[in-house]
Amino acid sequence: MSAGQGRACHAVAVPGGGVVGVEEGAVVGKSRRDVFVVNVDEAGGWDAVADALGRRVAAEWGRSRCLVLAEVRSGAYVQLFLSPFEGVLAEVRADRFAPSSATLDPGVAVWMLAAGWQPPSGSWGDDRPNWWRTWLVPVPFGAVCAEVVGVLRDGFSLPVSADLELEIFDGAGPDLVDVWCRELR
Numbered sequence: 001m002s003a004g005q006g007r008a009c010h011a012v013a014v015p016g017g018g019v020v021g022v023e024e025g026a027v028v029g030k031s032r033r034d035v036f037v038v039n040v041d042e043a044g045g046w047d048a049v050a051d052a053l054g055r056r057v058a059a060e061w062g063r064s065r066c067l068v069l070a071e072v073r074s075g076a077y078v079q080l081f082l083s084p085f086e087g088v089l090a091e092v093r094a095d096r097f098a099p100s101s102a103t104l105d106p107g108v109a110v111w112m113l114a115a116g117w118q119p120p121s122g123s124w125g126d127d128r129p130n131w132w133r134t135w136l137v138p139v140p141f142g143a144v145c146a147e148v149v150g151v152l153r154d155g156f157s158l159p160v161s162a163d164l165e166l167e168i169f170d171g172a173g174p175d176l177v178d179v180w181c182r183e184l185r
Contacts (some may be wrong), residue, residue: 036166037072045160046153047146053166054145057082061141065168069152072163076156078148089137090148092131092155094120104131108155115147 043049057067062084070077081089092112095103109131113119117133135144152158 004150024069033167033169036163037167038166040162040164041050041160046149049164050146050149051142054142055148056166056168057145058141059086060168061139063170065170068165068167069149069159070155070165070167071152072165074156075157076152076158078152080148087134087136088144089134090144090153092117092148094130096120096129104155105112105157108151112151112155117151 038049039050040046043052053067053069055082060067060082063082064084065082066079067082068077068079075093076091079091081091083089086094092104111121112131115133117131118128119149120130121128153162
């Protein structure tokens with residue numbers, strides 16, 4: 001079977017008149033994988049993207065899942081690891097993984113520190129190579145998603161014309177999130 005066969009891919013209208021390309025239910029190994037592609041402007045702006053992400057996180061809650069929201073051109077991304085037992089672990093791509101044209105704005109990094117984000121530590125292969133933050137149960141999904149989408153937008157100076165891809169798949173399991181959340185209790 002060649003790549004792409006056996007996957008349902010279709011367009012879905014979203015509030016505000018935008019269109020999202022959706023590849024649903026692709027199976028990679030034993031993991032279900034969903035991919036959504038959206039143009040921020042066509043979706044109604046960054047707030048509409050954050051609201052939609054919050055609804056999707058709430059819908060995925062109860063399972064150990066990973067959601068990665070990436071800007072298609074620059075590769076800038078945020079990712080959320082869901083653990084229904086402990087909370088949400090969010091990561092923002094560190095500059096060491098970025099082309100020089102898509103690095104985190106230093107002013108936003110200062111704000112992130114003040115807001116409770118932890119900076120990357122160690123080198124590749126360490127368990128914390130990206131910026132990270134946790135939210136404990138009960139998780140305020142809307143606030144979490146507004147913050148991570150804002151960091152993606154402002155941290156990497158992304159325009160409203162940006163194309164985003166949301167990939168959802170079985171997460172690293174609750175252990176990763178649980179350990180990080182427990183450290184902050």
